[in-house]
Amino acid sequence: MRVHRSGIIKALSIVLVGLYHERASGQCSGIVSNPSEASLCTSNAIPDAKVAAIDTQHRYSLAELIDVGERNNPQTRATWERAKQQAKLLGIERSEYFPVLAATVLFGDQRVAEPFPKPLSPVGYSVVDLPLVQPEIELQYLLFDFGGRKARVDAAKAEALAVGAQFIKTNQDIAFAISNDYYALVTAQERLQAATDTLKTAQTTQDAAEARLANGRATLPDVLNARAQTAQAVFDLEQADGDEKIARVTLTEVIGVEPTPEISIDGERNAPLPRALTLPIDQLISRAFADRPDLMAQMLEIRKTDDDIRNAESAYWPKITLSANVAQTAVWPREVTPPAQLGNINKPTWAAAVNVEWTIFDGGARRNRKELAESGKRQALDELRDKRDQAQREVWSSYIAFRTALRQQEAAVALLSAAETSYSASLDAYNYGVKNLVDVVTAETQLALARLSSVSARARVFTEAVRLESVTGNLLRNLPSATTTQGK
Numbered sequence: 001m002r003v004h005r006s007g008i009i010k011a012l013s014i015v016l017v018g019l020y021h022e023r024a025s026g027q028c029s030g031i032v033s034n035p036s037e038a039s040l041c042t043s044n045a046i047p048d049a050k051v052a053a054i055d056t057q058h059r060y061s062l063a064e065l066i067d068v069g070e071r072n073n074p075q076t077r078a079t080w081e082r083a084k085q086q087a088k089l090l091g092i093e094r095s096e097y098f099p100v101l102a103a104t105v106l107f108g109d110q111r112v113a114e115p116f117p118k119p120l121s122p123v124g125y126s127v128v129d130l131p132l133v134q135p136e137i138e139l140q141y142l143l144f145d146f147g148g149r150k151a152r153v154d155a156a157k158a159e160a161l162a163v164g165a166q167f168i169k170t171n172q173d174i175a176f177a178i179s180n181d182y183y184a185l186v187t188a189q190e191r192l193q194a195a196t197d198t199l200k201t202a203q204t205t206q207d208a209a210e211a212r213l214a215n216g217r218a219t220l221p222d223v224l225n226a227r228a229q230t231a232q233a234v235f236d237l238e239q240a241d242g243d244e245k246i247a248r249v250t251l252t253e254v255i256g257v258e259p260t261p262e263i264s265i266d267g268e269r270n271a272p273l274p275r276a277l278t279l280p281i282d283q284l285i286s287r288a289f290a291d292r293p294d295l296m297a298q299m300l301e302i303r304k305t306d307d308d309i310r311n312a313e314s315a316y317w318p319k320i321t322l323s324a325n326v327a328q329t330a331v332w333p334r335e336v337t338p339p340a341q342l343g344n345i346n347k348p349t350w351a352a353a354v355n356v357e358w359t360i361f362d363g364g365a366r367r368n369r370k371e372l373a374e375s376g377k378r379q380a381l382d383e384l385r386d387k388r389d390q391a392q393r394e395v396w397s398s399y400i401a402f403r404t405a406l407r408q409q410e411a412a413v414a415l416l417s418a419a420e421t422s423y424s425a426s427l428d429a430y431n432y433g434v435k436n437l438v439d440v441v442t443a444e445t446q447l448a449l450a451r452l453s454s455v456s457a458r459a460r461v462f463t464e465a466v467r468l469e470s471v472t473g474n475l476l477r478n479l480p481s482a483t484t485t486q487g488k
Contacts, residue, residue, distance in 0.1 A: 028080065028167075033477055035296055038164030043087030047077045054257050059266040062182050065255055066476075069178045070171050072256030079163075079170040086156075086163040093156040096149045099141035099322075106134040127337040136327035143322055143354070148314030155307035158300045165297035168476075172293065174254070176470040180463060181251040186267035187459035188240070188247040194451035195233070195240035201423065201447060202226070202233040205440055208431055222437040229441055233448075273409065273458065274402075274465040274483040281399050284472050284482060288391045291473035295391060298384045305377035312370035318358035326350040394471040402464040402483070405457065412450070412457035419443070419450035 028041035051072050054060075060068075070076050109131045116126040142149060209226040212218035248261040279287070289295060332344040359366070426443035429435040465483050469475050472482060 033168070035161040035164035035168065035293070035300065038167045039083060039087050039160045042080050042083035042164065042167060046084075047071065047080050052257060054252060054260065054263050056262045056264070059264045061266050062179060065182060065251070065265070066175045066178050068257065069174050069255035073174050073254065074256060076167075076170055076174050076256075079167045083160075083163045083167045086160040090153070090156040090160045093153045096142060096152070099139050102138045102140075104136050104138065106132065106136065108132040108134075123337070128342065129334045129336075130331055131334065133330040134327050136325055138325040139323065141322045143320045145319040146314045146317035148311050148319075151307045151310035151314060155304045155311065158304035158307060162297040162300035162304065165293040165300060169293040169297065172470060172473070172475040175475045176466060177254050178251070179466040181247070181254050182265060182267070183459055183462045183466070185244070185247040185251050185265060186462075187455055188244040189267060190455040190458070191452065192237075192240040192244045194448075194455055195237040197451060198444075198448040199230070199233040199237050201444055202230040205427065205437075205444055206230045208427060208440070209437055212431075217433060218437065225437055225441060229444060236448075272485040273461050274485055275406070276484050277399075277402070277482060278480065278484055279482055281396065284399060284468070285392055285395050287474065287479070287482075288395050288472045289388065291477065291479070292391055292471075293473060295384070295387055295473075298380065298387050302377065302380045302384060305373060305380050308373035308376060309370065312366065312373045315359065315366045315369065318356050321355045321357070322352075323355060324350070324352040391471065395468075398464060398468040398471045402461075402468050405460040405464045409457040409461050412454040416447075416450040416454045419447040423447045 028038065028045050048071055052068050109129065111127060111129050113125060113127045116124060118124045206223070206226040206229070209218055209223045213220065213223050245261045248263050249259045251265075252261075252263050253259040277284075327349050328346070329349050330344075330346045333342040336342060423440075423443040423446070426435055426440045430437060430440045466475075468482050474482060
């Protein structure tokens, strides 16, 4: 079962790389946006039995990777099954509103011996063999229990919704992890390109030093220094190449397929960057309080504790049940001693009763159950307060980190431009004999660091934009993005 969704990219790709025109699918994880929908969908659907394989010839977009991850990551599949199990437990509790009907058939043969007056029986007793066939239907029905049954159903429903919220949270966490690893791979690829450019720069410097040495205008130590810089650039290039391959393996693992470096993505070096926030901090915090599924799950846990208290209180009152049965009894006596004529029986029989059960004393069990439920509610309230504080801290941290990343990106652009100009000027001055090789190598090193800073700064902007959507509960939702991109 695969269903399409339109909201996932509006929450992610508008913020990130302009993929908002794409659609992705991921079974229940692709269409649910609230705990009720999650509980209903996971109850009726089953995750794909087959784990997807990566097409090595295809360049995957972020949306496609998230879709694959939602359907294949073991964590999402396990949470899906937990949500299904809780939905079935709700169905079990709801079954208490219906009577229990049981059909039985009794086949028996019994010899009965009883004392009997001698005037009527010469031996002073009677013996009768009684073969019996009795099909029967039995009914048991809870008529009234002062709200205990309803409280148990409501508690199971709250728990099912809480697990549904956790299902959404797990999918959001996986989407965030995939986005993180996706941009980690993009960053690794850009670092690889930066290392390649740095090697070219080092070779240019070495060529200049070799040429000046050939013309008698440079010393051998200058050339050796330039060669050392080239060797270091080769070393850095190999390191960057290895890191890029490891990033591919990490990405395949998080999407739930067999880890391998044989995966390609459609990341673009010049993808538009997030450039500004669309909401002030107070609205971001309000969004987090309203939309984060972990907070929803905790509030549902509080609701469940209220239902547990109601269920515990109902135990102080009686339960009224209806019991009934109807049967067709067939008996034909044989081997009668002393000989006598007894008639065969083949008649319907029935019985009905209303039972009132009221526990008078149970050694304090009811009181302890109630106090246990009340303690559980206080615990759930404290946990909610802790999670709200955590959510607010995470929103503030992401808000500050995103704004810092934007300023760092602006500084990195200026740094790279200055470093490129400095290196070009230093190389020209060296060729004209105005500067020595140490100045060129220093400018070359600064240029290499500036390239890496530029790559890191771009990656951090993307990552912090995704993190901001994650901590406000906006991943995989249709709500407006918290940031805008360049050109938007």
